[in-house]
Amino acid sequence: MSILVVGSVAFDNVKTPTGGGTDLLGGSATHFAIAASFFSQVRLVAVVGEDFEDRHVAPFRERRVDLAGLQRVAGRTFRWAGEYGDDPNDRRTLDTQLNVFADFQPRIPEGWARSPVVFLANIDPELQWHVIEQVDAPAIVAADTMNFWIDSKRAGLLRTLSRVRILFVNDSELRDLTGRRNIVQAVDAVRAMGPQVVVVKRGEHGVIVFQPQGTFAVPAYPVREVVDPTGAGDSFAGGFLGYVASRLHAGPPDYRRAAVVGSVMASFQVEAFSLDRVRTLTPGEIAERYRGFRDLTCFDDLDPDALLGAAAP
Amino acid sequence: MSILVVGSVAFDNVKTPTGGGTDLLGGSATHFAIAASFFSQVRLVAVVGEDFEDRHVAPFRERRVDLAGLQRVAGRTFRWAGEYGDDPNDRRTLDTQLNVFADFQPRIPEGWARSPVVFLANIDPELQWHVIEQVDAPAIVAADTMNFWIDSKRAGLLRTLSRVRILFVNDSELRDLTGRRNIVQAVDAVRAMGPQVVVVKRGEHGVIVFQPQGTFAVPAYPVREVVDPTGAGDSFAGGFLGYVASRLHAGPPDYRRAAVVGSVMASFQVEAFSLDRVRTLTPGEIAERYRGFRDLTCFDDLDPDALLGAAAP
Numbered sequence: 001m002s003i004l005v006v007g008s009v010a011f012d013n014v015k016t017p018t019g020g021g022t023d024l025l026g027g028s029a030t031h032f033a034i035a036a037s038f039f040s041q042v043r044l045v046a047v048v049g050e051d052f053e054d055r056h057v058a059p060f061r062e063r064r065v066d067l068a069g070l071q072r073v074a075g076r077t078f079r080w081a082g083e084y085g086d087d088p089n090d091r092r093t094l095d096t097q098l099n100v101f102a103d104f105q106p107r108i109p110e111g112w113a114r115s116p117v118v119f120l121a122n123i124d125p126e127l128q129w130h131v132i133e134q135v136d137a138p139a140i141v142a143a144d145t146m147n148f149w150i151d152s153k154r155a156g157l158l159r160t161l162s163r164v165r166i167l168f169v170n171d172s173e174l175r176d177l178t179g180r181r182n183i184v185q186a187v188d189a190v191r192a193m194g195p196q197v198v199v200v201k202r203g204e205h206g207v208i209v210f211q212p213q214g215t216f217a218v219p220a221y222p223v224r225e226v227v228d229p230t231g232a233g234d235s236f237a238g239g240f241l242g243y244v245a246s247r248l249h250a251g252p253p254d255y256r257r258a259a260v261v262g263s264v265m266a267s268f269q270v271e272a273f274s275l276d277r278v279r280t281l282t283p284g285e286i287a288e289r290y291r292g293f294r295d296l297t298c299f300d301d302l303d304p305d306a307l308l309g310a311a312a313p
Numbered sequence: 314m315s316i317l318v319v320g321s322v323a324f325d326n327v328k329t330p331t332g333g334g335t336d337l338l339g340g341s342a343t344h345f346a347i348a349a350s351f352f353s354q355v356r357l358v359a360v361v362g363e364d365f366e367d368r369h370v371a372p373f374r375e376r377r378v379d380l381a382g383l384q385r386v387a388g389r390t391f392r393w394a395g396e397y398g399d400d401p402n403d404r405r406t407l408d409t410q411l412n413v414f415a416d417f418q419p420r421i422p423e424g425w426a427r428s429p430v431v432f433l434a435n436i437d438p439e440l441q442w443h444v445i446e447q448v449d450a451p452a453i454v455a456a457d458t459m460n461f462w463i464d465s466k467r468a469g470l471l472r473t474l475s476r477v478r479i480l481f482v483n484d485s486e487l488r489d490l491t492g493r494r495n496i497v498q499a500v501d502a503v504r505a506m507g508p509q510v511v512v513v514k515r516g517e518h519g520v521i522v523f524q525p526q527g528t529f530a531v532p533a534y535p536v537r538e539v540v541d542p543t544g545a546g547d548s549f550a551g552g553f554l555g556y557v558a559s560r561l562h563a564g565p566p567d568y569r570r571a572a573v574v575g576s577v578m579a580s581f582q583v584e585a586f587s588l589d590r591v592r593t594l595t596p597g598e599i600a601e602r603y604r605g606f607r608d609l610t611c612f613d614d615l616d617p618d619a620l621l622g623a624a625a626p
Binding site: 039217223290303 | 350351352353354399400494495496497498515517518519521527528529530531532535536537538539556559566569570572573574596599600603604607608609610611612613614615616619620621
């Protein structure tokens, strides 16, 4: 099934403890689209400025992402600058220039209104709602958000969430959204808002997927060198939803695989800046790392004679 | 095989967001011994004061922990008081009274010198070394430590580590010990100090076990209410090492199971204060939660047709 994604396409300036880069192609919709494209057909809705050149289009074309929903308007593309500390989860935004994104109104191209799977990347909940209204009864609506929207546009976010089936959040967003510190209790609270599948992203500590049919946890892949954490969350969501959309009737076991696929894509994403690693990815490499996750997490049944107490009175 | 554990037996005053307790039986050796006792014979080396009464001995006796190495001396037992915030990893020590522990010299009873498995709980590295010197070529020495010793007794700790095979650490200790933030690089540095199996405990984010034969990660069990996190790390180590000691020639797959068994014991430990939950544990409950960890972490192979790109040029 096709996935429609709405989000940002951006140029990033990134500083890390070991390096950095400027004018790197990034943005939530970019990272999501490229990761998802390995599993499903992707339709991208976003806006860029006059500084968005042919060479920036190339990675999308290579991955056959449909750009019919990419508006090109007068002005400069959205720009973000940030810096990471030794802890990859410790990110500081240095500069944000909305530019053409300030007046972004997502327009769904003709023929895309019936997209069966929709991903609302982390943008203003009012824009997310605007997209929901333009789409005709999608089978799955998934969404990401951030503390900024939870705090400043709560009512709009709750309206969006009432139509969302899969929500991607991190621990701090989950706490902000629900007022609960305990993850199990927080997920109960989110379910009352709409989303029945809650995917909690914990960066280097992995992911937990709460489904009504059971909970699934997968650790992050221990990477020897995190070159740039930018885009890891969106790559995860792209792998996850790309995989789900590729199954005709995705059931609970597929959502488990989807969480591993997402983790695979995120683990590649952090190995290089921008799209440098994922652009050259092969299906074989993806399948190999998936097996790596099995090696990382597999264990045998408990041997029946393991428990001393079994023989005790 | 028998496990000799040396560490603290203590009385704790604990405050949590939802409750608390005073004069709770605790201490690293206590929590380790009770958890390990479900899988192996445990020999306890520690010191208590005159305030340690018969009712405090009962839980050890119930679990058949051998107390021949428990010294009872004049004075008061070690006391610790602490408080937890909403985040179970956020612990504040309010008071520490070493009492009889200040002059503790571990004495290994006759006949225990040949203990095949030794656990050095988190105590002064000089005492840990003193124990190593009294034990005759154990098959496995395992140890725990803390930032305080890493910072204040580094030379002594390195001497101890040169004889340790399995080290239990958390992320912050690993960083302090090695100066490395990346977990893979930090583990390489620890291996150069001695320990070949490095078990990184991440609290509510689970555990990663680095073995020379491969890395294994297991998430923490999502618990709806953490009543008291005290002792979780020692219960984990007790389950882990108790299980390893129960296997005659424990290989890499046994260490994976051991990490799950440790996680099982820790998940029970946090459900109540002191020994209130683990004291009543049955082998059936342990086996059931072990299966719960399989449900939490299991996923299928990637279906061969999952990758779109496989068909792409």
